[in-house]
Amino acid sequence: MDNTAKNILIVDDDDKLRDLVIRYLGGEGFSVAGAGDGEQMDTYLADHDVDLVVLDLMLPGEDGLSIARRLRGSVNIPIVILSARGDEVDRIVGLEVGADDYLAKPFNPRELLARIRAVLRRSDMHAANQETLHESHLYRFGGFTFDLLAHSLIREDTVIELTPGDSALLEAMVTKPNRVLSRDSLIENLKGYERSPFDRSIDVRVTRLRKKIEPNPEHPQFIRTVWGKGYMFTPQGNPAPQ
Secondary structure, eight states, X not given: OOGGGOEEEEEOSOHHHHHHHHHHHHHTTOEEEEESSHHXXXXXXXXXXXXXXXXXXXXXXXXXXXXXXXXXXXXOOOEEEEESOOSHHHHHHHHHTTOSEEEESSOOHHHHHHHHHHHXXXXXXXXXXXXXXXXXXXXXXXXXXXXXXXXXXXXTTEEEOOOHHHHHHHHXXXXXXXXXXXXXXXXXXXXXXXXXXXXXXXXXXHHHHHHHHOSSTTSOSSEEEETTTEEEEOTTOOOOOO
């Protein structure tokens, strides 16, 4: 883990302990700042990005549990609670309000370091997994971004309006690029729709979708007709042969 990229905020009204933790974590490569209470913490967070908060429970003014609960309701910053109140009930309550770990005072700085690293590692893995999950539902072609989860199509910050039928048809195509898709297989992807053996409405749907995504619907680049077989979606935008 690259500690130099991580910013830690220590929220504790014990000046000596706060300064000790700041020096120790700073010596381990973290960028570390301190705050004596919730008000100072809010002021710091308003102007700085923080990767983790080390939070004392017994603070003047707003107590640590209240601060932890408030942080969880507004930002997604990992929290490690430090407190002289080390009994089981306080530990459970601290975790229930959203803390990622809980360490009782007095503590060994090396143990605090190990817990901070563990929490940051879990946070980084979660962020990576969320990014992968999100990216796996995004399909890009010709300047468009199609989000399967949101059923939205965007080009250059402009939202292209899609009907549910448009969205279902586009999903069927983007998830099977560069393959011939028969009219029957496309119809099967339009849930709740029944067709007769002579139903050609899929052609009407394709024409409507082409008008929304093709630079020139008369000469489609993305949704190409394969005569006698169906359609092929080409995300690279190859123009159909003339």
